[in-house]
Each structure stands twice: as structure tokens, then as C-alpha cells.
Amino acid sequence: MKFPGSDRLRTLPDGLWLNFGGTPVEPFVDIFAIEACGSLQNLLDKRSRFAPSTHSLLAVCPVLWLLAPVTPTDPTPRWQVTGVLRHAPTMPLVLPVRDIRVMYALKRQHYQGFTESQVPHPHEYFVPMEALTAEDAQHNPAMRDLVGRSAVTANFLSADI
Numbered sequence: 001m002k003f004p005g006s007d008r009l010r011t012l013p014d015g016l017w018l019n020f021g022g023t024p025v026e027p028f029v030d031i032f033a034i035e036a037c038g039s040l041q042n043l044l045d046k047r048s049r050f051a052p053s054t055h056s057l058l059a060v061c062p063v064l065w066l067l068a069p070v071t072p073t074d075p076t077p078r079w080q081v082t083g084v085l086r087h088a089p090t091m092p093l094v095l096p097v098r099d100i101r102v103m104y105a106l107k108r109q110h111y112q113g114f115t116e117s118q119v120p121h122p123h124e125y126f127v128p129m130e131a132l133t134a135e136d137a138q139h140n141p142a143m144r145d146l147v148g149r150s151a152v153t154a155n156f157l158s159a160d161i
Helices: 040-049 063-067 108-117 129-133 141-149
Strands: 015-022 027-037 058-061 069-071 074-077 093-106 124-128
Touching: 015 093, 027 040, 027 129, 040 093, 040 108, 093 108, 093 129, 108 124, 108 129, 124 129, 124 141, 129 141
Parallel strands: 027 093, 093 124
Antiparallel strands: 015 027, 058 093, 069 074
């Protein structure tokens, strides 16, 4: 990820999921990032990268990443499932970031102090590092609920009116 016009000051979160949207003519990407924070200073640095601002953020998808298989068991090239590319890429795909959500994993003592004294921004989610790195974290109901609340669709009433 980078700011428009910048060839420096790029950031690559510890975990990054891209949800491509739009059309080939007007594409965008929504981002879910995970940042592991080993210290409070590290947390403050990482939070500043994703703080709300009035300037744009771009996602840069390298050609080799786009040409790689979706998963080890699915050989479909990633570019084909984006829905925004009509042909195999020959240049990096650069897309505007429409929305970003960030989950910060903190050491237990930092997590405890943070929850007692801070208010997260609407795009931020916080978990103890141990909860994120647990062997079956993906099956933890509380973790699944938290990640579910980070989805853009969670902001809309899903019941029939």
C-alpha cells in the first residue's frame, strides 16, 4: 500500500486480505489488515499508518502475485478472480482503497491497558496476540464474531424490512 505519487513510504501489513470490487473501468479494493504489535510504540506507529485522513491510499498488486495460484489446491491465477482484470497483467495493478479495516494483535499486558484507557476508531479491532495465534483461532466463536463485525456488510440491516 502506498500514497499516490509515492515510490517510498510503502507499508505491507503482517496480514492482508484484498476484496476487489467495482468494474474493469472503475475498480477499487476493500482491505482487511492484521498488524501484530510487539510494543506500545509499535502499535502507535502502525495505527498512524491507517489513521483516517483526507488523502488517498492505493493498493499495489505485483504482477507475480497476480499470476500466482489462488490457493495451493486451486491453480486459477489470482488475476482471474479479481473481477476487475480482463487479461493477464503485464504491469502491477494499482487500485484505490475504498475501505480499510485493521485488526491489531497486542501482547496481553498492552491489550489490557489499551482496553482500559483507549477508544478504537470505527475501522479498528483489537485482540490479544494469544487469541490470534492460538492453534484453532479460526474456530474461536469470539474471534469469528469479531472478524464478522469487521465486514462492510455488518453495517447494514440484514433482515427483511
